[in-house]
Amino acid sequence: MQRAEAALSSTQANAAQARANRDQAQRTLNRTRRIREQSPELISDEELEAAETNFDVQQALFEAAEHSVAQARANLREARDLLAKTVIQAPMSGRVTRLNVEQGETAIVGTMNNPGTVLLTVADLAEMEAVVEVDETDIPMIELGDSADVEIDAYPDTVFTGRVTEIAHSSIQGGTLGLSGTTSDQAVDFEVVIRLSNPPENLRTDLSATADVVAEMRDSVLSIPIIALTLRTPKQEEEEPSADTGSESIELLEEEEEPEELEGVFVVNEDNTVSFRPVKVGVAGREHFEVLEGLEEGEVIVAGSYQAIRQLEDGNHVKPTREERSESD
16 A cells, blocks of 8 residues: 555656656747747757757656556555455444454455355344244245244253244255156255344354244144054955856956055044044144044044054054043042
8 A cells, every 4th residue: 555655656756747847848949939930040940850859758758657647546546445355344233253264364255156265253142043944844834924932952941932034935955866867855944034032141143943933823622642643554345256157258457556544543442442543633733733523522542652553453452541540530
């Protein structure tokens, strides 16, 4: 910066000197012309030509000095611009939460294909946000403004409330193409941003958290525990073969498609045996499913571990729990 300013001052001084020399040559030329007009014998053609040449030379030197001044000013503007770029202004007020460089290190300017050096991270700790990953099957049910309960690992006994403020339009990582050109099986998640309503003052960034987004509310509805819901293949009734009369024929038995598994629960009968019953569920909560069809209020169902429910079959006997016995008494 100082070198550019000194260069400008030097060129301006040279331009002033060139201007003075040009003006002196101009006066000398004018005086020579007047004397020649008054007394042609006193000024020869060679002297007049020398005066004109000297003026042209000084005029050219002055113009060159003016261009040098313009170039020095441009260099000074460039130096000031480079100096201004060394000062980075934060786009927001906040606190420096991460410093990636130290004094004396070289910062690389970012380009179209290569990101630049991240110098530091500024965060507004007055407004804390939780960025969570939501499965693609749940994204259609989430809307901006939905309430959410956020649990932070650093605060195990506290549940924070918040609102959904952003929902990503593209997935975090989509399915990748295999060798055959088909999309490989891969979980697809979307980022959802939740702004905490009343974050504590000592809350820090980059903490691990989980969130439950309340997409829909249901009050006073029939529900079942999530651990009671299972999948079963519906049983098919065997048809008796019919006797064919006439000429013998060969029947081609087509391979039947396997029926889809149905969601349902095991209902406890009066003799403490169980039978599978398909049910239609609705909104899912933390521990329960809303029941839309298939059950009536007051019916007893079986709930337990996944392995136990998976091995349960129609006709198996079950024993009521202590809680059910006390309620029946």
